[in-house]
């Protein structure tokens with residue numbers, strides 16, 4: 001028996017998570033385990049009613065689970081940033097889910113916009129740092145009345161770059177990125193361990209040619225950790241070059257490790273080359289604590305309640321969840337089921353098919369009971 005927390009969230013979140021739960025239950029029935037699901041009403045609905053995002057009680061209760069299954073958040077009635085920061089990032093940070101694991105894998109039968117590339121070419125994993133960098137939330141907007149602090153920042157800026165910053169500009173904003181030795185070490189070590197289980201090739205992503213302080217530290221840590229893994233081949237790539245190579249030569253990559261913000265950006269690109277956001281799953285992992293599995297796409301409010309959203313990213317995230325809780329055989333079977341449903345043509349509109357959200361879940365669930 002496993003216990004898993006469920007947050008359907010907003011928009012299409014509840015619909016897609018319902019299919020994920022259905023498929024994981026079917027996998028449990030086939031492979032001999034039960035999942036007790038506990039639902040949490042976290043999301044825009046509750047926020048608009050009560051003003052609560054994630055409460056202390058939520059966090060205390062969620063902390064009793066090894067895994068959270070998360071749909072999506074985001075709602076057009078709420079100003080951008082409130083739900084994202086107050087719910088999704090709050091959970092990632094509170095549970096110190098320092099690894100964001102995002103497989104980029106072109107499944108059989110899925111078409112990629114990259115001409116001539118096949119499933120053999122597109123099969124790598126991005127390990128995104130998930131708690132630091134420009135996501136730490138240190139920054140400020142300074143306007144006229146805060147002139148004094150504004151002056152300080154402006155002077156710092158002038159000294160550093162010898163630039164003549166316009167002196168009558170009365171508004172300024174800054175945001176600071178933070179990398180710690182400990183934060184970089186743990187995620188880079190995780191990536192090396194993963195690389196050892198795969199093709200023993202690890203690419204570090206950064207922008208150390210410009211952001212020399214934070215990514216200079218990142219590179220130092222990478223170099224030091226690499227000494228413990230002499231059989232893993234390593235390289236440094238600048239993030240701008242990575243976006244080029246993902247398109248031109250995706251077969252080059254096997255495991256990449258990246259600071260938080262670049263990881264956010266390159267995994268949307270990764271999602272596109274693996275067939276679209278409807279197919280891209282992710283895991284927010286704290287190996288010793290509470291982890292959370294989710295599709296990397298958002299809540300697509302305009303499709304809410306229509307039953308047309310693609311549940312595959314969520315079901316795939318469910319497969320990652322099963323792997324995480326030790327149900328490896330079931331995890332592999334779920335991914336197989338996804339692939340089979342695609343080959344059978346049971347796919348939603350975004351993939352050129354006619355199936356509804358629930359049709360896809362039903363098909364994979366019944367496939368699982370037949371294997």
Ligand code: IPM
Pocket residue numbers: 084085088089264296
């Ligand atoms: C993601 C999302 C989030 C992020 C947002 C919604 C906070 O884009 O999971 O990639 O930036 O991490």
Ligand code: MN
Pocket residue numbers: 264265268
């Ligand atoms: Mn993103």
